[in-house]
Amino acid sequence: MRSYLDFETPVAEIDARIDELRALAAKGDSPAILEEIGKLEAKSAKALTDLYTALTPWQKTQVARVQGRPHFHDYIKGLIEDFTPLAGDRKFSEDEAIVGGLGRFRGRSVCLIGQEKGEDTASRLRHNFGMARPEGYRKAARLMELADRFDLPVISLVDTAGAFPGIDAEERGQAEAIARSTDMCLSLGVPNVAVIVGEGGSGGAVAIATANKVLMLEHSIYTVASPEASASILWRDSSRAQDAATNMKITAQDLLKFGIIDGIIAEPLGGAHRDPQAAIVATGAAIAGALEQMGNMSRDQVRDARAAKFLSIGRKI
Structure with a gap:
């Protein structure tokens, strides 16, 4: 139904x-x-x-979160051959909010990293609704280091409301883990492409989305904090989330104008949840195009281009 x-x-x-x-x-x-x-x-x-x-920014927020929108595992099934998940941060434990591993994308070996929110109650609890603890970001950094060592491009699929804000996560160094994952993104000598497929929330998204090419699905959002959290901070009233979404410039269309993202992937009529397979195919084509653009770049050129991209954000020409 x-x-x-x-x-x-x-x-x-x-x-x-x-x-x-x-x-x-x-x-x-x-x-x-x-x-x-x-x-x-x-x-x-x-x-x-x-x-x-x-659509208004708040309506796009609703679409980005809607049930039925394709998640990380859907993209893996639709785009990746021979996906082999790799678990654990080698320091504390496995975090299932971030899933990562190796596979083949259009015949090319790649490293895949992304948040998984889950499809039903049991899987959402197992994946903690896509909100990672420090070990999730340390796992992501470990996999990116592995990819860099073996010259594998990194593809990140971002879909999270943000990093897990629990006391246990803070006690284990949440901010430090996010910072190290972000730093690893910046230091890669291999191309990396990030796609915001749903929500791109706060440092939890930036930790794996600091990439040479950052793409967004047409009705996804990318923001420093969720509209609800921003409303709580600004007005001490989370019910004003719609006001926050309207004023924060969180849509793909706004972020492309500001140069924060590099491209928008068109969604099927009525959103990706109405035709998940079409959305997955379009995303695959966009990723392939982005990787092709960097195909002849040296490791130093890849790093320099990535650094220049982020240093240019917010600067007036």
């Missing part, structure tokens, strides 16, 4: 009517009913197009 976001009510009403007519048509062949279904389907598609052409 399809689910709809709050702002999709007009589409939901049309689709409900279509379902009713289809049930009637199933009981007997009626050209009039079939013709009406066709008209309503066109009306539904137009309503969806109109809605998604003018």
Whole structure:
């Protein structure tokens, strides 16, 4: 059964009517009913197009979080051959909020790192809703170091509300682990590409998204803090999350203008959750294009280009 976001009510009403007519048509062949279904389907598609052409930042936030949007494991299944997960930070434990390993992308060996939020209650709890503890970021740094040693490009798929804010994470050096993972991203002599596929929240995202090329899906968000957290900080009222989202410039379209990201990946009509496979294919094509652009660069050129990209952010020409 399809689910709809709050702002999709007009589409939901049309689709409900279509379902009713289809049930009637199933009981007997009626050209009039079939013709009406066709008209309503066109009306539904137009309503969806109109809605998604003018989404507000808060609506994009809802789309970025919606159930059914493809997660890390979906991209691995759709894009990577022979994926071999590698676990543990070699210091404390395994953190399943960040998943990483080696595989082949279009015939080329690569290192994959990304947050996994989980699909149901059990998997969400196991992956801690994609919010990593320090050992997750130390694992990411370990895998990036491995990739650098064996000359493997690094692909990061980012989808997290942020790093886990628990006391145990702070006691084990959350900030230091995030900083070291970010530093490892910057020091890589191999190309790295990051894609914000859902939420890109705070340092939890930056820790694996400090890449030569940073791409975003059309309706994803990338922000210093979640709208709810920002509203709590600014107004001591998390219910003003919509106001925070509107003013924080968190959408792919805004961030491309500021030069914080390098490209936007178009999503299927109505968002990636309506056609996950199409979104995965488009993401794969964008990653391949980004890696191809850096195919002839030396290790020093890769590092210099990455450093220049981040040093240029916020500077006036």
